[in-house]
Each structure stands twice: as structure tokens, then as C-alpha cells.
Amino acid sequence: xxxxxxxxxDAEGTSNGVETPAVLMFAAELRAWRQRLGWSQVExxxxxxxxxxxxxxxxxxxxxxTLDFARACDRETGAPxxxxxxxEDIGRESYPPWFLPFVQFExxxxxxxxxxxxxxxxxxxxEDYARAIIRACSPxxxxxxxxxxxxxxxxxxxxxxxxxxxxxxxVIHEAALRIAFGGNSVMRAQxxxxxxxxxxxxxxxxxxPFSVPDCPGSDGPVTIFDLTDGPSVxxxxxxxxxxxxxxxxxxxxLVLLFDHIRAAALSPADSALxxxxxxxxxxx
Numbered sequence: 647x648x649x650x651x652x653x654x655x656d657a658e659g660t661s662n663g664v665e666t667p668a669v670l671m672f673a674a675e676l677r678a679w680r681q682r683l684g685w686s687q688v689e690x691x692x693x694x695x696x697x698x699x700x701x702x703x704x705x706x707x708x709x710x711x712t713l714d715f716a717r718a719c720d721r722e723t724g725a726p727x728x729x730x731x732x733x734e735d736i737g738r739e740s741y742p743p744w745f746l747p748f749v750q751f752e753x754x755x756x757x758x759x760x761x762x763x764x765x766x767x768x769x770x771x772x773e774d775y776a777r778a779i780i781r782a783c784s785p786x787x788x789x790x791x792x793x794x795x796x797x798x799x800x801x802x803x804x805x806x807x808x809x810x811x812x813x814x815x816x817v818i819h820e821a822a823l824r825i826a827f828g829g830n831s832v833m834r835a836q837x838x839x840x841x842x843x844x845x846x847x848x849x850x851x852x853x854x855p856f857s858v859p860d861c862p863g864s865d866g867p868v869t870i871f872d873l874t875d876g877p878s879v880x881x882x883x884x885x886x887x888x889x890x891x892x893x894x895x896x897x898x899x900l901v902l903l904f905d906h907i908r909a910a911a912l913s914p915a916d917s918a919l920x921x922x923x924x925x926x927x928x929x930x
Contacts, residue, residue, distance in 0.1 A: 666739045667739070668736040668739045669710060669736055669739075673705050675728065676704055676705055676711075676719065676729070679725060679728075680701070680723075683723065687699075687701040687702045690722075694715070694721075694722050695718055696715060710791065710793065710794045715729075716729040716732065736794060737794070737801050738798075740794050740798040742886070744887050747881070747890050748881050748888060749802060751881070752802060752805065752869075753802075754871070754874075755812050755871035756813070756872055757813045758812050758815070758871055758872075759870040759904050760815070760817070760867070760870075761816075761817045761818075761868050761869075761903075761904060761907050762816075762817075762818055763818070763819035763821055763822065763854070763863060763864070764825075764867065765779060765818075766818055766822055766840060767816060768803075769816075770816060770839065770843055770851070772832070773796055773800050774828055774832045775827060775828060775833075775835070775836040776795075776800065777793070778827040778828030778829075779827045779828075780792050780795050780796055806846070812848065814848060814849050817853075817907050817908050817911050818851070818854070819853070819861070820853055820856050821856070823837070823853065823920070823921060831928075833924075833928040834928045837922070837924055837925035841918055841925070844914060844917070850914055851917055851921075852911035852914055853921065854911040855920070861907075861910075862903060862907055863907045865882075866884060868881065868882045868903065868904065870900055870904060877894065878897050878901075880896065880897045880900040882900075
């Protein structure tokens with residue numbers, strides 16, 4: 647949310663009653679620093695560019711702080727990194743227990759192979775697309791939780807900006823380009839994002855087309871992580887469940903499966919042309 651949105655919206659607020667340990671710690675840290683500096687909630691809100699009501703709501707755990715809010719607190723309190731680290735803890739809580747190992751392996755991997763037939767994977771999503779698909783899959787979840795989960799997904803993409811980013815090979819089914827989330831403008835931006843990321847030297851994006859029958863990846867999404875500090879690890883995902891695959895023989899089967907998937911997919915260049923065609927179809 648930007649400042650204008652906060653000044654308009656947080657008078658009413660979106661109460662989610664979040665009481666997780668990381669949210670409690672962020673609220674306590676915020677209150678302690680504010681009182682140490684002798685600021686009222688209104689004064690602190692003015693300094694960080696948000697309303698005093700939002701500061702109050704965060705302290706009372708009625709609003710989950712955004713990353714921008716955390717960084718503004720760091721800047722104005724002179725506590726560099728303190729609130730951003732607390733926000734990272736909140737982000738980790740946004741992952742269900744079955745998905746947290748995936749995030750940990752993703753952060754450690756020097757090479758990632760991913761197949762998904764439902765949507766572009768989280769590492770390739772724009773924030774608006776991530777927000778739209780999270781909302782579609784969880785229509786009863788409060789806005790603050792959706793913002794928290796979308797921010798956590800964007801945080802994972804920081805692996806692309808580290809000094810030695812991983813080599814990533816993504817194969818997505820054409821259906822993932824056809825199923826729309828968030829409207830045409832969101833989908834256009836998502837297609838643009840795929841085209842931009844596909845030009846990076848460490849990223850390969852292929853599309854598995856409708857025209858190829860007998861898709862070998864029809865059992866569901868899989869990921870293979872190659873690790874510098876250990877053997878490769880696989881991951882398969884189902885409805886609200888994930889399975890870590892560590893046995894060498896089983897990982898080898900996943901590698902073979904992925905090889906068959908990408909062999910039948912369009913080349914990266916032809917995939918880009920198909921993505922561009924879909925981009926043109928999501929007109930104004």
C-alpha cells in the first residue's frame with residue numbers, strides 16, 4: 647500500500663486479529679522504539695509517512711505491517727535492519743509448515759529446475775499477479791494476510807539479485823498462460839515479466855504447449871534443487887501438502903521426468919513468441 651491508500655483506508659482498518667509470535671514481536675518492537683524516542687503514534691506516523699491510526703493498528707496487531715512500513719521504521723528510528731528482520735520473521739510465518747522446506751532449499755540452491763502446469767511459479771510472478779492468485783485461492787482471508795503472503799513471495803525473488811544467483815530452468819504449461827488472474831492489465835504485466843526474466847543469462851523459460859499430447863508432468867508440479875552443500879533434493883506438491891524427496895533413486899526419477907518435460911516443450915525462443923502472443927490477447 648502507498649501512503650495515500652493508508653491515509654484513506656486505515657481509519658477503518660482491516661482487522662485480522664493476527665497473534666503469531668513474529669507479529670507480536672514486531673508490535674512490541676515498534677511500541678518500544680516509539681516510546682524510547684518519545685513519539686506519539688500520530689508523531690511516528692507522520693515521520694514514517696503513514697497515519698497514526700496505522701501505527702496504532704500495527705501495535706495492537708490489527709494490521710500486519712508491510713515491508714515498506716518496516717523499512718520506514720528502520721530509517722526514522724535509526725535502527726537499521728531491525729524492523730526489516732522482524733518483517734522477515736513475519737514472512738516466514740506466512741508459509742504453511744509443509745511449504746517452508748521448499749523455501750529453505752530454494753534459498754540454498756545453486757540450480758533450480760521447476761515444472762508447473764497451474765501458473766507461473768512464485769519466482770516468476772509479479773506482485774499484482776501473486777496477490778490476485780492468493781486472493782482467488784483464499785477468498786475468505788483478510789486483506790492484511792494476503793498482503794503479507796504476497797510480500798513473502800516477492801521476498802523469495804531476491805535470490806535473483808544476489809552476487810551469484812542460481813541457474814533456473816522453468817517449464818510451465820500453456821494452460822498457465824491461459825488461466826487469468828487479476829484481469830487483463832495484471833496478466834499483461836505478468837506476461838511482460840516472463841519475457842524480461844527469460845532474457846536473463848541464468849534463467850530459461852519454456853512453455854509446454856497444448857498441441858503436445860500425453861504430458862509427462864500431469865501428476866503435478868515438481869522442483870529439483872541442486873545444492874552446493876549436499877545432494878540434490880526434489881519436491882512435489884499437491885493440495886495443501888508438499889513432499890520432500892531425498893532418496894537418490896527417487897531424485898533421479900524426478901530428473902528423468904523433468905528431462906522428458908523440457909524435451910517436449912517449446913524452445914525458449916518459441917516459448918517467448920507464444921508468451922508474447924498471449925500478452926497481445928490480454929488487451930486494454
